Amino acid sequence: MADQMHGAVYTPLLLTTLSGPSFWDGTDAKPSTRAAYGISYQDRVWALEDLEVLHHVDRPLLICKLGQKGDPVQLEAEALIKEVYFQNLACLNLMGKAQPVKDYTALINAMPERERSNQRAWTDVIKKAIRIQLAPGHVLTATLLEFESKMTTQNARITAMHQYNPIYRFMCNEKGVMVHANKMAWEAYSAGTDGAPTLMDVFARGEYPGGFQELHAAYHEAVSAIFEKGVACHRHQRCYTSKKTGKRKCTTLEMWPIADPLDNKLAVMVSEYNMTQQKELELQLAAQHCSLQRQNAELETLNADIQTEKEQLLQQNTHLTERLEAVAKSPTPGQGINADTPLDLMLNMLQRMIMGETVGMAQILDLRHILTESTTDLRQPIGLERQLLESSHSTDDEVGLSMLQLLKGKSVKQPSRPDSPGANSDEKRRPGLRRLSSRSSFEEQATVAQYDLAAVITPAIERLLQDATKQWQFDILGFAEATPGHTLSLMGFYILKSQGVVSEFKLDEAKLCMYLRRIEQGYDDSIPYHNCTHVASVLQMTHMLMVHGGVMKSRGADRLSLLASYVAALVHDFEHSGVNNDFLIKTSHDLAITYNLQSPLENHHLAASTRVFLQKQYQFLGAVSQEDRMALRTIAIDQVLGTDMKKHFSVLSRFQMVLKCADIGHLAADTATHKRWSLKLEEEFFRQGDMEKALGLSVSPLMDRTHKGGITRSQIGFFSIVGIPMYKAMVSAFEDARPLLDGVMANYKCWEAAAASGKDPRT
Ligand SMILES: [Zn+2]
Structure with missing residues (x-):
């Protein structure tokens, strides 16, 4: 029932003036507000802002203009809210935004039974007319819908919270x-x-x-x-x-x-x-977890890789440090000997010029002077003779002299001892040299019976031989003890066979056995150093350098040169008599005469062993062509002649280097083995000294056993002038042979430490 009164003018009155001071105190809304609208809404004209006070009434109130739909008889049921002027909080909480009355009813009817019975009171709507001034001079009649309920404000809120x-x-x-x-x-x-x-x-x-x-x-x-x-x-x-x-x-x-x-x-x-979001989050987290685990695994792998790399770098570092130490030491090795050759000097200077350094005129003139000297040998340490003599302490001239004699064959200016026997008869000339004749081997008849070396190889010996084919520091002395009388022939047979040389060159196995046994018999085991064990050791080291040191991988190294190197090692000291070339020369030995003082020993090793080989029963080369035989002999001769220390500084070919390195291979052995070999060599030299004394000759330096000691005193010099530069040259050409240089450096440090501590280096 809506009515609009256009044009009617009412005087709006404020609620405060109507109700007096007790009407609204702002704290306790209930009695005042209820009183307020209870008394005054019927005949008052309300301003819209005056209605604000009704917000706090706990009974839902709605002031609106009602329209109607359909049949006027159905008015109440069909009444529609057309326009809302006011809706208090209780109404909002309960019903939400204003809706048609029937919608409120429908809402309540839709509630479950218990809820509905609670709410039924809301359907009882009390309608009252009210006048509102919307604007000055504009008053209209609206309908106040007052919802009946016993529900408190608190209940209304609980209900609203629950419902929505x-x-x-x-x-x-x-x-x-x-x-x-x-x-x-x-x-x-x-x-x-x-x-x-x-x-x-x-x-x-x-x-x-x-x-x-x-x-x-x-x-x-x-x-x-x-x-x-x-x-x-x-x-x-x-x-x-x-x-x-x-x-x-x-x-x-x-x-x-x-x-x-x-x-x-x-x-x-x-x-x-x-839980959709949580579930998604959960899935995301699981995926992230998986990916993190994967990343973690990757990082762990990476970490392991880095560790490995780190270890490798550390190893390299250690290696480089050792090399650096070795390099730092090499120009001024122990006892102050400078092993630089003119070639080294020249190469260093060129290297510095390439690197853009300025080379002083004085240095260039120095080098020029060295190069133009008539006695200059490009591969021999500069002023070696002077250095050796000067560096020796006045009390120890022998060391320098011995090196000089070893490398240059200089005659030794030592006075004969007054107590030496002066006799020089033919009987006394060559004590202990009965075997040494330039014709001895040639004249012999077959002395070696058929012999099957393969049958001698027991499983235990085979294990040792397997080690021999792959170890740089093979225990050769232990092997010799395990194979008395067969050490060299077994080593030779096994290496040739296991390296496929026998099958490849179709060698005659039976003749090879005979040959090896015959060569073995050409060495005298009563000689302390130059015996079968030394030769077996040289053969083993030759094998290591050729096969594992990388020489065979180099250009032009063919299988024939491998066979030649094995043969050269086998015969390189054949019929050694335990004295050196100097002794043969100064006693005018038959060999010195035969070979005109030129490397009599080495020439004899080759000639005598060749005479053996030329005998029918030893010709194991079988199918090897005549041309290849000549090539093989040339390589072997070249190698063996190169072992004469007088030719040390002119050694050039890699095969010569191999046999020379192998010949002094004990320098690279483990320290205990190396010392045993050094003592054996010293003893051999002492025996030569004994013979020299017996012949009334001056005793060679470091060979007098009654004097201060032998070659163990000169090891530092020998290492720094001969051993280290030679192994360095080898390793610079064949990096795979580095284990040898490492062994040599370790032994060198031992001798140095012994010298520094003043202890007897032999213990
Ligand atoms: Zn030798």
Whole structure:
């Protein structure tokens, strides 16, 4: 029933003047406001702002203009709110924004029975006319809808919070029937169902990989937990694909036991939380976790790689440090000898010029002077003779002299000892040299019987021989003890056979055995150093350098040169008599005469062993062509002649280098073995000294056993002038041979340490 009074003028009065000071105190809204509108709304004209006071009335109020729809008889039922001028808080809380009255009614009717009975009072609407001044001179009549309810403000809020909570909340009785639900839950679950939805309907919304069985198991687990076990809370996670959005959704049903206040029977209170985001987050986290684990594994691998690399670098570093130390020491090795050759000097100067350094004129003139000297040997340390003589202490001239004699064959200016026997008869001329004749081997007849070396190789010996083919520091002295009388022939046979040389060149195996045995017999084991064991050691080292040191990988090194190197090693000291070339020369030995003082020993080793080989029963070369035989002999001769230390500084070919390095290979042996070899050589020299004394000759330096000691005193010099530069040259050409240089450097340090401590270096 709306009425509009255009043109009518009322005087608006303020509520305060109407009701006096007690009307509104601003603190306790209830009595004053109720009194306010109870007294005054009927005959007052309200300004819109005056209506504000009604906000705090706990009864829902709505001031509006009502329209009507359809039949006037149905007016009340069909009344429509056309325009709202005012809606107080209680009304907003209860009903939300203004709606047609019938919609309010419908809302309440849709509520579950218990809720509805609580709310029924809201349908009783008291309508009253009220006048409102919207603008000066513009007053209209509106309808005041006053909703009757016993509900308090507090209840209204609780109800509103419950009804409009976006989290689904509902209660089911023990049969699982939903007896109450908030608005959202009810709308969600009642759609499309006749009657009240059930807890089973709620569970069935989910998708279960295990199908119907899994759904039932989950449902019964929940029912049993709440109604039988009486747990405090039971949770069920439910996932499904939304029909609206097609997106995967996840919810958690949280279920608590509760007593229904109507009948006090056990019921279940359910809250349904949307877990989609959590689930997504969970999946994201799981994915992140996986990827982090993968990254972690990768990092660990990387870390391991870095560790390995670090270890390698550390090793390299150690290696480089050692090399640096060796290099730092080499120009001024122990006892102050400079082993630089004119060639080294020239190369260093060129290197510095290449690197852009300025080379002083004085240095260039120095080098020019050295190069133009008539006696200059490009490969011999500069001023070696002077250095050797000057560096020797006045009390130890012998060391320098011995080196000089070894390398240059200088005659030794030492006075004969007065007590030396002066006799010089033919009988005394060559004591202990019965074997040495330039014709001895040639004239002999077959002395070696058929012999099968393969039959001598027991499993234990074979293991040692296997080691020999691959170890730089093979225990040759131990091997010699295990193979008395066969050391050299076994080593020769096994190496030639295992390296495939025998089959490759179709060598005659029986003749090879005979030959090896015959060569072995050409060495005298009563000689301390130059015996079968020394030769077996040289053969083993030759093999290591050729096969493992990288020489065979170099250009022009063919299989024939490997065979030649083995043969050269086998014969390189053949029929050594335990004295050196100087002795043969100064005693005018037959060999010195035969070979015109030129390397009599080395020439004899070659000639005598060749005479053996030329005998029919030893010709093991079988199918090797005449041309190859000549090439083989040339290589072997070249190598063996190169072992004369007088030719040390003019050695050039790599095969000569191999045999020379192998010949003094004990310098690279482990320190104990190296010292044993050094003592053996010293003893051999002492024996020569004994013979020199017996012949009334001056005793060679370091060979007098009654004097201060032998060659063990000169080791530092020998290492720095001969050993280290030679192995360095070898390693610079064949890096794989570095283990040898490492061994040599270790032994050198031992001798140095012994010299520094003043102890007897032989112990
Ligand atoms: Zn030798």
